[in-house]
Amino acid sequence: MINITINGKVFQVEEGTTIFEAAKQNNILIPHFCYMENVHQIGSCRICVVEVEGGKTLMASCVTPATEGMIVHTNSERVRDVRKVIFELMLSDHPKECLSCWRNQNCELQELGNLIQLNEFRYEGAKSKDVIDSSSPSIVRDSSKCILCRRCVTVCNEIQGVGLMNPHHRGFSTFIGPSEDELLGESVCTNCGQCVLVCPVGALKEKDSTVAVWEALYDKTKTVVVQTAPAVRAALGEVFLYEPGTLVTGKMAAALHQLGFNYVFDTNFAADLTIMEEGSEFLERVKDVLTNKDKKSVLPMITSCSPGWIKFMEHRYAGQLPHLSSCKSPHMMLGALTKSYFAEKMNIDPAKLFVVSVMPCTAKKFEITRPEMFKDGLADVDAVITTRELGRMIKDAGIDFRNLPEGEFDSPLGLSTGAADIFGTTGGVMEAALRTVYELVTGRELPGGTLHIQPLAGLNRIKTASIKIGNPLPEYSFLDGVTVKVAVTSGLRGAAELLDQIKNGTSPYHFIEIMGCPGGCISGGGQPRPVNDAIRTQRMKAIYREDEGKPVRKSHENSDVMLLYRDFLGMPLGHKSHELLHTIYTSRSKN
Amino acid sequence: MGSVYQLKRVDFIFKDEKDWKVILKNSISRPAHELINELISSELKGRGGAGFPTGLKWKLTAEENDLVKYVICNADEGEPGTFKDREILSKVPLKVLTSMAVCGHVIRSNTGYIYLRGEYFFLQKDLNKAISEFEEYCREINFDFSIRIFMGSGAYICGEETALFESMEGKRGEPRNKPPFPSSYGYMGKPTVINNVETLAHTYTIFEYGAKRFYDLGVQYSRGSKLFSVSGDTPKPGIYELELGMSLFDFVEEFGDGDTKAVQVGGASGFLVPRKRFNETTIGFQGKLTGISLPTGGSMMLFNSSRSMYNVLDNYLEFFREESCGQCTPCRVGCQQLLNGIKAVKRGDKNAQYLDKLLRLTETMQNTAKCGLGQSVANSFSAIVENFREEMIY
Ligand SMILES: Cc1cc2nc3c(=O)[nH]c(=O)nc-3n(C[C@H](O)[C@H](O)[C@H](O)COP(=O)(O)O)c2cc1C
Ligand code: SF4
Numbered sequence: 013m014i015n016i017t018i019n020g021k022v023f024q025v026e027e028g029t030t031i032f033e034a035a036k037q038n039n040i041l042i043p044h045f046c047y048m049e050n051v052h053q054i055g056s057c058r059i060c061v062v063e064v065e066g067g068k069t070l071m072a073s074c075v076t077p078a079t080e081g082m083i084v085h086t087n088s089e090r091v092r093d094v095r096k097v098i099f100e101l102m103l104s105d106h107p108k109e110c111l112s113c114w115r116n117q118n119c120e121l122q123e124l125g126n127l128i129q130l131n132e133f134r135y136e137g138a139k140s141k142d143v144i145d146s147s148s149p150s151i152v153r154d155s156s157k158c159i160l161c162r163r164c165v166t167v168c169n170e171i172q173g174v175g176l177m178n179p180h181h182r183g184f185s186t187f188i189g190p191s192e193d194e195l196l197g198e199s200v201c202t203n204c205g206q207c208v209l210v211c212p213v214g215a216l217k218e219k220d221s222t223v224a225v226w227e228a229l230y231d232k233t234k235t236v237v238v239q240t241a242p243a244v245r246a247a248l249g250e251v252f253l254y255e256p257g258t259l260v261t262g263k264m265a266a267a268l269h270q271l272g273f274n275y276v277f278d279t280n281f282a283a284d285l286t287i288m289e290e291g292s293e294f295l296e297r298v299k300d301v302l303t304n305k306d307k308k309s310v311l312p313m314i315t316s317c318s319p320g321w322i323k324f325m326e327h328r329y330a331g332q333l334p335h336l337s338s339c340k341s342p343h344m345m346l347g348a349l350t351k352s353y354f355a356e357k358m359n360i361d362p363a364k365l366f367v368v369s370v371m372p373c374t375a376k377k378f379e380i381t382r383p384e385m386f387k388d389g390l391a392d393v394d395a396v397i398t399t400r401e402l403g404r405m406i407k408d409a410g411i412d413f414r415n416l417p418e419g420e421f422d423s424p425l426g427l428s429t430g431a432a433d434i435f436g437t438t439g440g441v442m443e444a445a446l447r448t449v450y451e452l453v454t455g456r457e458l459p460g461g462t463l464h465i466q467p468l469a470g471l472n473r474i475k476t477a478s479i480k481i482g483n484p485l486p487e488y489s490f491l492d493g494v495t496v497k498v499a500v501t502s503g504l505r506g507a508a509e510l511l512d513q514i515k516n517g518t519s520p521y522h523f524i525e526i527m528g529c530p531g532g533c534i535s536g537g538g539q540p541r542p543v544n545d546a547i548r549t550q551r552m553k554a555i556y557r558e559d560e561g562k563p564v565r566k567s568h569e570n571s572d573v574m575l576l577y578r579d580f581l582g583m584p585l586g587h588k589s590h591e592l593l594h595t596i597y598t599s600r601s602k603n
Numbered sequence: 604m605g606s607v608y609q610l611k612r613v614d615f616i617f618k619d620e621k622d623w624k625v626i627l628k629n630s631i632s633r634p635a636h637e638l639i640n641e642l643i644s645s646e647l648k649g650r651g652g653a654g655f656p657t658g659l660k661w662k663l664t665a666e667e668n669d670l671v672k673y674v675i676c677n678a679d680e681g682e683p684g685t686f687k688d689r690e691i692l693s694k695v696p697l698k699v700l701t702s703m704a705v706c707g708h709v710i711r712s713n714t715g716y717i718y719l720r721g722e723y724f725f726l727q728k729d730l731n732k733a734i735s736e737f738e739e740y741c742r743e744i745n746f747d748f749s750i751r752i753f754m755g756s757g758a759y760i761c762g763e764e765t766a767l768f769e770s771m772e773g774k775r776g777e778p779r780n781k782p783p784f785p786s787s788y789g790y791m792g793k794p795t796v797i798n799n800v801e802t803l804a805h806t807y808t809i810f811e812y813g814a815k816r817f818y819d820l821g822v823q824y825s826r827g828s829k830l831f832s833v834s835g836d837t838p839k840p841g842i843y844e845l846e847l848g849m850s851l852f853d854f855v856e857e858f859g860d861g862d863t864k865a866v867q868v869g870g871a872s873g874f875l876v877p878r879k880r881f882n883e884t885t886i887g888f889q890g891k892l893t894g895i896s897l898p899t900g901g902s903m904m905l906f907n908s909s910r911s912m913y914n915v916l917d918n919y920l921e922f923f924r925e926e927s928c929g930q931c932t933p934c935r936v937g938c939q940q941l942l943n944g945i946k947a948v949k950r951g952d953k954n955a956q957y958l959d960k961l962l963r964l965t966e967t968m969q970n971t972a973k974c975g976l977g978q979s980v981a982n983s984f985s986a987i988v989e990n991f992r993e994e995m996i997y
Contacts, residue, residue, distance in 0.1 A: 055780050056930050058971045069978060070970045075780040090970070097967040101936040134960045135936075137943035160935070179775060179929060182758060184939040186929025 014080040019087060031073035031084055032060055042086050043095060043127045045102075045120065046161035047074040048210060049544055051171070057161055058098050059124065062086045070094065097135075099128045104135045106213075107156050113214045114404075118541065120212030121159065141187050147197030149381050150219055150374040150537075151208055155187055158215035162188065164207035171530060172504040174324065176201050200327045200600075202504065204320035204528045205374030205537015218374045218538060221395045222405050228366040228394070229272045236366045237354075238273040239346050239425070240264060242280050243372040243436030243533035244399045246554040250540040250547075251403030252413045257550030259558055262418025267406050268370075269419055275354075278421045279369065280428030282346035283435040283444070285576070286317065287567035289593055290339045291449045292584035294523055295488070302490050310334050312499075312514065312521040315441050317341045320375035320528030320537075322597065324504050329511045330599035335524075338594040340392075342435065343369040343376065344385055346425060347392035348592040353580045354425060362390055369396045372436070372536035375528065384595045398538025427572040430463075430565030433558040438502035438532035439468035439475060440555070442525040446479065446498070448568045453481060453488040463565055469552075471531055471545060473506040474499060476521075498523045503530035610853040611846040613820060613828035615808045616691060616698075616801070622811065623697040624740055630701075630810045631708040631746055635665055638709050642806060645814035646826040650901065651677055651762075651799030652869070653975070654888045657806065660796060663786035665710045667794035672712035674703045675771075675790060675797040678719045679755050679762035682870035683922070685902045687830040687842050688800035692719075692726055695804065696733040702803035704741065704748045705810060706796050715750040716790070718767050721757040759926040763974050764789075764797045766928065777928045778974035801830055801901070822848030825887025833858050835867075835904040847887040854903070855881055862907040865990070870902040871919045872979035875986035912991035913949060916984065917942070923980050933968045934977025940964065941984065948995060955996050958988050 013024045016034050025034040030053070035042050044060040047053060055072035062073045065083040070091065073084075085091060102121070110116050141155035160179070165188060168177035176190050176199055190199045208216045228236050249258040268276045293313065300309035316322060316337040325333065340348070347369065351362040369376060376396045379385065385392045397405070406413055421427070431447055434440030443465050450458050457463070458479075467477045476499045481491045499521045501507055507526045513519035529536045534551040535543045559565060567573065581588045630638060642658030649655045664672065676699060680688040692699065703715040719726065734750050741748050753771050760766045761776040768790045770776035789795025798806075805827060809817050817827045825847040834840045837858045845854075855863045865877045868886065876884050906915065920942040927934045944961045947953040965981035972978045988995055 054930075055973060056932070058931050058933055058973065061971045069972075072780070072971075072973070077782065093963075094967040094971050097964060098932050098971060101932050101940065101964075104940055105936050135940040135944070135964060137940045140939070160929070160932075179777075182760070182929050183923075183925045183927040184929070184935060186935060 014078060016078045016081075017083045019085060025078055029078050031062060031064075031071065031076050031078050031082070034078045035073065035084075035086060040086060042073050043124060044074060045124055045159075045212065046163065048163055048166070052163050052166040052210075054162055054166070057102070057159070059095060061091065061094060061098075063088050063091050096128060096130060099124060100130060100133060100135050102159050103130075103133065104137055105140050106159060107139070113157070114217055114220075115214040119214065138184070140184050143187070143189075145189070145196050146219065147195035148201060148203065148219065148378070149197065150203035150377040151196055151201065151205060152217050152219050153189055153196060154215050154217070155189065157213050158188055159213055160186060160188055161212060163210040163212065164188065164216060167206045167210050170505070172202070172204060172206055173508050174200060174202055174504060177207055202320040202324045202327075202528060203375035203378040203537075204504070206529055208374060208537050209535070209539065209541060209543055218398050218401065219377055220401065221377065221397050222401050222408075224395050225368050225397060225405070228368070231366075233364060234366045235274045235360055235364055236272070236368065237275045237277060237350050238268050238368045238370060239277040239279045239282075239343055240268070240370040241343060241372055241436065241533060242283060242433050242440075242555065243536060243539070243551070244370050244402070245558070246436060246534055246551045247372065247539045248399050248403060251400065251406075255550070256547040257554045259554045261558070262420070263413060263416045264419075265421055266416045266419030267411050267413055270411050270416070271405060271409055273368070275422045276419070277346060277350070277425040278428050279343045279346055280432035280435070281425045281570070281572065282342035282349070283432035284429055284567035284570040284573045285345055285593070286339055286342045286435075287431060287444050287448050288573060288577075288584045289589060290315065290337050291445050291452065291567075293337055293339065294445065294449060295452070296585065298522065299490060302494070308334070312519055312524045313337055315525045317435065317441060318375070318526065318528040318533075319373070319379035321504065321507060321526050323375070323378070323600070324507065324528065325511070326597055326600040328508070328601070329515065330601035332511055332514050333597045333599065335514060336597055338596070340385075340593055340595045341376070341379065343371065344379065344392050344595075345593045347380075348387065349425060349576070351387070351390060351392065352592060353576065357424070366395070367391075367393045369393050370399065370402045371396050372399050372533045372539045373529075374398060374537040387592075400538060400540055403540065424572055424575070427570060429567055429570050430559035430562035431567045432570075433555055433562065436533045436555045437469075437552045438527050439465075439470070439500045439525065440532065441527075442468055442498055442500050442523065444567060445523070447566045450479065450481075451566065452568070453484050453491055455485050464556075468498070468500050469556075471548060473503065474501045474509065476500070496523065497521045498525070500525040502527040502532045504528055610849045610857050613844045613846050615828060616804050616830060616844050617694055620695045620697045620807075623701045623807075626807065626810050627701045627704060627740070627746075628744060630705040635709045638705065638810070639665065641809060641814045645809045645817045646824075647802070647805050647809060647817065648825075648888050649799055650801035650805065650829060652872075657798065657802055660786060660798070661706060661709050664794045664796045667787055669794050671791075671793045672710050673790045673793055673795040674706045674710070674712050674715040675767070675795055676703055676715065676717045676800055676803055677762060677764065677767065677797055678717050678723070678800045679767065680720050680723070680800070681759035681762045682872075682902050684834045684870060684904055685832045687832050687901050689723055689726065690842055691800050691804050691830075692723075692730060696730055697737060698807040699800055699803045700733060700737045700750060702806045702810070703750060704737075704746065705806070706798070706803075707748045708746075710794070710796055712796075713747045713749065715748065716771065717750065717752045718761075718771065719752050719754055721755045724754065727752060727754070758928075760928040760974075760976060763976065766974070767797070768795070777930050778976075780973070820846045822885070822887060825885075829901060831901050831903050833903045833905070836860050836863065836907040836910065837905045845886075849886055850882060851876055851884040851886060852881040854886065855905070858903070859905055860907055862909075863905050864908050864910070865906045865912065867902070867904040867906070867915075867983065870904075871922050871983065872976065873902065873982060875983045875990070877986070877990040912987050912994045913945070916945060916987045916995075919983055920945070920980075923976070927976060928974075931971075931973040931977060934972045934980070937964055937968045937972075937977065938980060941980070945995060955992070958992065958995060962988060
């Protein structure tokens with residue numbers, strides 16, 4: 013422990029603590045901007061400077077370690093003066109069209125203004141950038157609003173390992189983005205939207221789809237169907253100032269009905285279906301590998317629910333594509349079923365159906381544009397809006413969200429089990445799959461009694477577990493004594509680690525779950541801001557609560573899914589399934 | 604009038620290097636602490652601008668326990684109007700190589716790099732030849748030290764030591780946060796001594812003649828001699844080795860054209876001294892006016908009365924606006940808005956009081972910019988605006 017004096021008071025802090033953290037631990041707030049806890053400390057904005065006695069210049073508190081006997085002033089005249097000047101400089105290169113900006117009142121620059129309180133703009137002048145890149149179906153980059161905090165650079169490089177967002181040029185012409193003549197839509201961008209999630213201002217945002225959804229809602233010739241992903245209900249409440257981790261499933265369903273959607277379905281239904289298909293695919297692959305060397309099946313099999321991850325793989329690990337499960341992501345399955353099963357059942361012309369997915373994800377906006385996601389010229393899903401966009405629509409419609417009664421999902425694509433709920437968090441798909449696979453193979457429930465596989469939960473980058481199969485049912489006798497090894501990762505850095513093992517032939521796993529965003533869908537690129545580990549944990553807990561509160565917690569016990577197989581699909585991996593629920597991948601590798 | 608120290612030319616640096624083998628062999632047979640003490644007692648300070656005591660720098664790095672350490676010679680020489688490092692590397696390269704190797708002996712490193720300014724590619728061939736000859740001798744005497752040239756990328760900011768490391772590591776050349784300092788965390792995160800070309804040439808002198816010969820030159824806090832690149836309105840531009848501690852008055856007597864109204868000491872990031880201050884200004888590290896963060900200190904630019912100081916400042920700001928690495932707000936945006944500001948005043952769009960607001964801005968930059976570049980913009984700005992205010996307005 014060391015002693016540091018801040019604003020006249022002596023505090024003891026751990027060695028290695030920055031001045032900023034030391035102050036925070038003792039309830040002294042230092043205005044800051046580019047800083048992101050545990051993730052991004054580059055000291056580039058300089059808003060958090062403080063006066064350290066004996067220092068020639070002021071010090072950026074977020075990157076300067078506290079040292080024994082240091083005497084710090086966070087509010088001296090000198091500090092407050094320069095803070096104002098720096099903030100004025102930031103604003104001098106910013107459009108200040110706040111009222112028409114989508115981040116209005118949810119903008120960290122505005123928040124800073126609330127703290128710093130300017131009363132004049134002394135340094136007006138040149139604007140450095142004006143490029144708007146809307147080439148991507150997922151993400152729009154408006155450089156005029158960028159204040160070069162570089163959080164997106166850190167996230168894209170260090171967390172996701174994609175390395176697309178970078179500073180270019182020098183001096184006042186410096187800009188952040190792909191290189192000068194590279195468009196997001198034509199780049200290696202995975203559309204994960206983690207950069208959008210950390211952007212403090214309106215420089216990076218999802219491509220808006222609310223206009224298209226409003227149009228469909230107003231179009232009397234259309235039957236508009238909406239579905240919501242598991243993670244949306246665990247975060248949407250934050251838009252309406254609920255504590256992180258508040259589940260708003262019922263209010264969300266009610267709001268969707270009020271917005272005018274004709275049917276409110278649940279992507280969770282398709283999550284259960286995914287488990288049936290993916291679980292069967294896994295068992296088939298294992299059987300091939302163990303008993304029939306002629307078949308070309310490969311292990312480990314990797315989950316395919318996360319379209320950001322898929323695109324990353326198509327760019328970087330095209331040679332390993334056969335490891336990907338052929339299952340479409342759940343909302344694509346549900347879209348395809350809406351336009352076939354549901355349309356047939358209700359006798360609606362599929363061309364008159366408009367399917368909207370509410371997703372925690374920006375990559376799903378790209379996913380629906382993939383040619384494989386069309387059948388006979390009709391898109392499986394017509395529009396994707398993020399959790400944030402749904403929040404905006406609810407506000408725009410004047411719906412009093414907090415006082416809504418609880419609503420429900422509609423039949424026949426609305427029922428789901430606890431296994432589907434946990435699709436929203438890292439480790440959830442694997443756990444859901446094992447609940448079903450283990451029981452299919454052995455006729456018994458997962459051991460332990462809770463249905464959870466604890467080592468697969470939480471925020472660690474790579475999580476692993478092994479399950480030994482003993483006493484299987486006769487048709488799975490080839491699995492007797494086999495220890496099934498699984499791994500789970502979220503965030504593309506971890507994905508690359510696991511894929512490198514596969515590439516080198518050193519992967520010990522049979523089954524791998526990969527989600528493109530750290531923490532999984534609960535902190536996907538389309539979720540409300542801010543996101544940090546504390547909020548991730550809250551949302552994660554909410555998801556597990558939802559699971560544990562369900563009477564049925566195993567996908568193969570979803571009665572509506574069973575009906576669907578009986579009446580329409582036949583059996584998992586059957587002909588109809590292949591046509592509607594499975595897909596193919598394309599190499600995007602340049603070499 | 605003037606200081607007691609008259610302008611004194613010195614001839615150490617370009618004195619022949621024929622004894623380099625002897626000096627290398629003798630030096631590396633001495634214990635590290637002895638060499639460090641020699642440097643410390645010479646009071647040599649870095650000639651790259653920051654003026655950090657060289658002996659202390661070597662000592663701190665020697666005290667680090669890492670097995671891998673580096674010696675880097677900073678030959679980025681990006682300051683417009685300076686070319687002293689180029690002269691040293693083309694005339695007496697073996698002095699620099701020898702000093703690098705001795706530094707390697709002191710800090711226990713067997714790897715040296717020369718970060719050579721991109722525009723100096725033409726030096727590469729001869730320099731490589733010298734390196735071959737040098738390394739061969741090292742092998743002969745069983746001394747393990749190799750030197751490689753790393754070609755710079757052409758950005759001025761890459762001369763800043765931590766930006767230089769980033770650049771060598773294949774990243775964008777941008778300054779890091781300090782601390783940690785290079786002595787503990789430098790190139791590849793390893794303890795590193797980084798010295799300017801000229802600094803290394805002086806250490807050779809010290810190893811050749813002993814600390815005292817060096818120490819006896821100059822004045823308190825500013826020992827030894829220094830190379831100056833003299834340019835601007837002068838009848839005799841060129842490179843001169845002069846004893847530190849001379850008064851600017853004497854300097855102008857020697858190099859001025861009789862009509863000098865101001866001298867820029869230390870290039871764009873240095874300090875502008877108007878005529879009325881020539882007398883009280885000495886050249887060296889002690890006076891407030893030099894040595895404090897003067898990148899590649901050594902540029903002396905004279906301006907006579909025909910020069911528009913507005914244009915001079917406009918050029919400097921233009922330079923900084925382009926050369927700022929673009930990382931931190933005060934420097935990236937500040938340089939641009941200063942430039943805008945003086946143009947607005949000149950056009951009459953803003954009144955003269957606006958200059959005071961701009962001075963506040965430079966104060967902020969000085970206090971809060973991440974590296975020496977942004978911090979030093981205030982130096983010439985305030986001197987020009989305060990001393991030549993009318994020229995800014997009319
Ligand atoms: C913007 C900037 C540019 C610099 N450029 C150079 C340069 O070109 N050459 C140099 O030797 N030092 C340069 N420096 C100083 C170095 O950071 C460093 O202090 C020096 O290389 C240390 O060597 P010394 O102790 O021998 O002076 C620069 C500093 C700054 C802030
Ligand atoms: S002061 Fe200028 S050059 Fe230095 S880090 Fe900041 S922006 Fe880059």
